[in-house]
Amino acid sequence: MSSDNADDLAPLVYDELRRVAAAYMRRERPGQTLQATALVHEAYLRLAVIPGTPWNDRRHFVGIAARSMRQILVERARSRGAQKRWGGMNRVSITDSLQLAAEPETMLPALDEAIERLSKIDPEQARIVELRYFAGLSVEEAADALGMSPATLKRRWSLARAWLFRELSA
Numbered sequence: 648m649s650s651d652n653a654d655d656l657a658p659l660v661y662d663e664l665r666r667v668a669a670a671y672m673r674r675e676r677p678g679q680t681l682q683a684t685a686l687v688h689e690a691y692l693r694l695a696v697i698p699g700t701p702w703n704d705r706r707h708f709v710g711i712a713a714r715s716m717r718q719i720l721v722e723r724a725r726s727r728g729a730q731k732r733w734g735g736m737n738r739v740s741i742t743d744s745l746q747l748a749a750e751p752e753t754m755l756p757a758l759d760e761a762i763e764r765l766s767k768i769d770p771e772q773a774r775i776v777e778l779r780y781f782a783g784l785s786v787e788e789a790a791d792a793l794g795m796s797p798a799t800l801k802r803r804w805s806l807a808r809a810w811l812f813r814e815l816s817a
Contacts, residue, residue, distance in 0.1 A: 660709050661687070667713050670783035671720055681723065690715040706792045710774075713782035721759040761814045765807065772807035779804055 668683035668690075693715050694708075766773035771793070778789040790800040 660705055660712075663709055664690070664712050664716075667709065667782045668716055671716055671781065681720075686716050686719060687712075689719050693719075710778065710782070710792060714777060717759070717777065717781045721755050724755045757815060758811070761811050764814065765810060768810075769807075772803055772810070775800060775804050776807050776811065 664687045665683055668686040671686065672681070672683045690712050694712060762773050762776055765776065774793065775789060778784045778792055779786070782789075784792065786797045786800055786804070789804075790797040793800065795803075
C-alpha cells in the first residue's frame with residue numbers, strides 16, 4: 648500500500664476517521680459548532696494538499712489524520728482566546744480534568760503543549776497518547792499500530808500518563 652495517496656485511502660477509512668473525530672468532539676465544550684464530519688473533511692483537506700503523498704498503510708493514514716484533527720481543534724481553541732494553563736483546577740487525571748472542566752477548550756492547548764514536550768523526550772510515548780486518548784484506539788489497536796505487544800504498550804501508556812499528569816499539574 649505504500650503507493651496509496653490520500654485520495655485512495657480516504658474513502659476506505661472514512662468511517663474510522665468519523666469515529667476518531669466523534670471521539671474528539673465528545674471531549675470538546677458543549678455548544679461546539681464544528682461537527683465530526685466537518686472535522687474529518689478539514690483534516691482530509693490538509694492531508695490531500697500534497698498530491699501523491701505516499702502512506703505506509705491504512706493505519707499510518709488514520710494516525711496522521713488523527714494528529715491533523717488534534718491540531719485543528721487546538722488551533723480552534725487557541726483562536727477562541729483559550730488560556731494557556733490549567734487555572735485553578737484541582738489535581739485529577741487528564742481524562743477527569745477534561746471531562747470536569749467548564750470550558751474544555753482551555754485544556755486542549757495545555758495538553759497539546761505537554762504532548763509536544765513529551766515528544767521531544769520520548770516520541771513513542773507521545774504517539775501512544777495520541778493513539779489512545781485522541782484517536783480513541785484500544786490498547787490492542789494502538790499496540791498493533793505501533794508494532795508492539797499490548798503489555799508493553801500498557802506500561803508505556805502508564806508512564807506517559809504519569810508524566811503528563813506531573814507536567815499539567817505543576
